[in-house]
Ligand SMILES: Nc1ncnc2c1ncn2[C@@H]1O[C@H](COP(=O)(O)OP(=O)(O)O)[C@@H](O)[C@H]1O
């Protein structure tokens with residue numbers, strides 16, 4: 421075998437390869453481009469973006485995570501930044517724009533260092549050290565919050581929800597969000613735990629936006645099984661049944677031969693009798709509301725209705741489980757298995773006027789609750805939902821950790837100054853990387869000033885001056901342009917939002933600078949009837 425003179429092919433020809441400086445430059449460009457795409461949305465006075473999704477829907481949003489989710493990013497380095505945003509959204513539910521801007525700024529700083537021939541490993545090492553220091557700074561400026569501090573928790577919800585086009589309902593929503601989270605929070609071994617799934621959000625297009633309410637129970641997008649049933653039932657005992665309330669083919673075991681009309685009538689009677697018994701077992705158990713995961717036959721619905729029972733059929737599995745948590749009941753297989761303990765409890769079950777919405781409310785100690793949102797258009801109500809979702813998440817974060825910080829760029833300005841001080845003590849080339857990390861934090865107050873319509877340089881100078889006088893809580897009032905005490909202004913954020921943003925931005929940036937070879941596989945055509953080959 422002879423190799424000389426022949427190129428050795430180790431990559432398939434559908435692999436595009438970028439090496440060394442080019443790979444680094446390409447990643448830096450991608451990170452900066454993504455940061456640029458979301459930066460003007462930062463802060464309550466940030467702009468909204470209008471997106472046309474692949475399904476043809478229009479989305480108007482100020483939410484960084486949503487924007488990045490809707491636009492499709494091809495570049496692998498860019499995808500990593502989007503991942504930072506997604507992680508931020510999954511883990512804490514807020515601060516996605518901040519995290520993206522930080523990665524972009526850290527990459528921009530890295531670019532300058534690479535030009536000065538500072539090795540990527542030194543950059544990554546310096547970034548890591550600086551991050552540790554930054555986290556100490558955040559911890560040091562945090563305040564404590566207890567689950568009972570409703571006012572503070574409301575301010576935390578408020579800060580997360582400002583800027584989404586929902587100003588008119590916000591103060592009402594603050595309270596709703598805090599009360600919702602508090603209702604489902606549990607204390608396990610002295611620690612507060614909240615499962616975000618226990619706060620359900622239901623939307624209803626049609627009425628004015630001012631109508632939002634907290635339902636201590638659940639809301640179903642359904643109508644009751646028959647018009648004969650009452651529209652409203654009070655003091656509810658709710659049966660949750662998993663199998664159909666009808667006679668299915670498989671339930672008729674023996675073959676019946678019908679040879680005369682009399683027999684047909686008799687058979688009909690028999691079947692009716694079986695269905696009546698089914699309904700009877702439900703009344704006997706004491707239920708006056710039934711949620712059935714499968715179908716309810718007309719005959720059963722008729723008997724139930726006659727006895728004033730409110731029944732709903734084809735309730736989705738997820739709603740059944742949520743109902744069990746909200747109503748403190750258990751899902752049983754058949755009516756025969758119903759016991760007192762299995763029945764859920766609620767004050768009121770009602771079918772709303774003119775819409776397919778059923779509200780089961782007034783549950784005592786529910787383990788799940790529902791926030792019912794009403795809005796005049798779908799676009800509006802979707803943005804309202806995103807805001808409420810952010811609100812729920814930040815209240816959860818703050819309640820679980822018991823810690824919050826002030827907003828308005830105060831944390832970032834403090835990090836900027838303190839990490840820079842720390843760099844001086846480290847020295848060497850690492851010092852340069854730590855200083856660069858500190859400088860990257862300018863991006864947040866600068867962008868906040870810019871997107872609120874103020875001169876970013878002036879505001880940065882004022883903020884730095886205030887913080888060098890050891891006034892840690894000074895931040896930018898985005899409405900007046902003044903640098904004021906954010907603690908007094910009530911602009912609060914959970915500490916976890918900042919911690920997560922700093923950690924994931926640093927990790928992504930450190931990882932990206934060390935990449936010096938990028939191989940991108942172009943999608944080969946799919947062979948007929950099979951998956952594309954791997955690689
Ligand atoms: N009333 C306010 N005054 C000043 N800054 C605020 C105010 N409300 C929010 N902010 C700041 O806006 C930033 C968050 O903006 P936002 O658009 O929600 O982006 P993110 O996706 O990062 O949460 C934070 O730095 C926060 O401190």
Ligand SMILES: [Mg+2]
Pocket residue numbers: 514515516580810
């Ligand atoms: Mg936010």
